[in-house]
Amino acid sequence: GAVVSQHPSRVICKSGTSVKIExxxxxxxxxxxxxxxxxxxxxxxxxxxSNEGSKATYEQGVEKDKFLINHASLTxxxxxxxxxxxxxxxxxxxxxxxxxxxxxNEQFFGPGTRLTVL
Amino acid sequence: GDSxxxxxxxxxxxxxxxxxxxxxxxxTGYPSLFWYVQYPGEGxxxxxxxxxxxxxxxxKGFEATYRKETTSFHLEKGSVQVSDSAVYFCALTSNQAGxxxxxxxxxxxxxxx
Numbered sequence: 612g613a614v615v616s617q618h619p620s621r622v623i624c625k626s627g628t629s630v631k632i633e634x635x636x637x638x639x640x641x642x643x644x645x646x647x648x649x650x651x652x653x654x655x656x657x658x659x660x661s662n663e664g665s666k667a668t669y670e671q672g673v674e675k676d677k678f679l680i681n682h683a684s685l686t687x688x689x690x691x692x693x694x695x696x697x698x699x700x701x702x703x704x705x706x707x708x709x710x711x712x713x714x715x716n717e718q719f720f721g722p723g724t725r726l727t728v729l
Numbered sequence: 730g731d732s733x734x735x736x737x738x739x740x741x742x743x744x745x746x747x748x749x750x751x752x753x754x755x756x757t758g759y760p761s762l763f764w765y766v767q768y769p770g771e772g773x774x775x776x777x778x779x780x781x782x783x784x785x786x787x788x789k790g791f792e793a794t795y796r797k798e799t800t801s802f803h804l805e806k807g808s809v810q811v812s813d814s815a816v817y818f819c820a821l822t823s824n825q826a827g828x829x830x831x832x833x834x835x836x837x838x839x840x841x842x
Contacts, residue, residue: 653834653835654834718822723772
């Protein structure tokens with residue numbers, strides 16, 4: 612149990628286009644989902660915390676208008692990279708924290724999405 | 730704020746060697762502690778966890794003990810394999826709902842045969 616999926620796994624787009632990444636918790640409900648960004652050979656950087664039905668909380672230095680987050684249900688959060696540029700190329704990873712139960716203090720990670728902007 | 734410090738790599742070992750990756754933390758309250766592993770080209774996988782002081786997490790031959798007195802959660806394995814080559818992340822989270830994981834910078838382990 613506790614599986615998180617991400618789609619797509621890999622995307623290549625032209626500069627100036629927008630890209631949407633979906634994150635789904637498949638077998639549990641998650642009030643809170645998190646979006647991370649990972650640069651090559653570096654750690655995960657928390658971008659934002661996404662709460663179902665409310666606005667996302669962004670970390671300092673993360674542009675809200677560039678990285679739009681929508682958390683429409685207890686099992687789905689989306690990250691849209693708007694007007695993508697080459698510097699947005701990165702590995703984006705989502706995670707979800709169960710609403711309750713014995714695993715409430717864990718986070719379950721999606722497999723990540725590799726974004727390449729040409 | 731809360732933080733995690735882990736030893737910098739890369740760590741290069743021969744097969745069957747002993748492994749220790751140090752991790753210390755700074756946190757208010759009583760966080761839960763985790764080790765995640767990331768194999769090349771893949772996402773993060775939970776390796777082991779501990780939720781309170783003196784707990785020992787273990788999985789796949791790896792162990793780590795939650796030491797509150799030294800604020801540490803060092804990862805150990807007695808005999809590494811080539812397949813253990815990966816990046817290892819130490820992390821913590823508070824037990825409050827809705828809080829994110831805080832990660833260390835990661836340690837790259839390379840095991841050669």
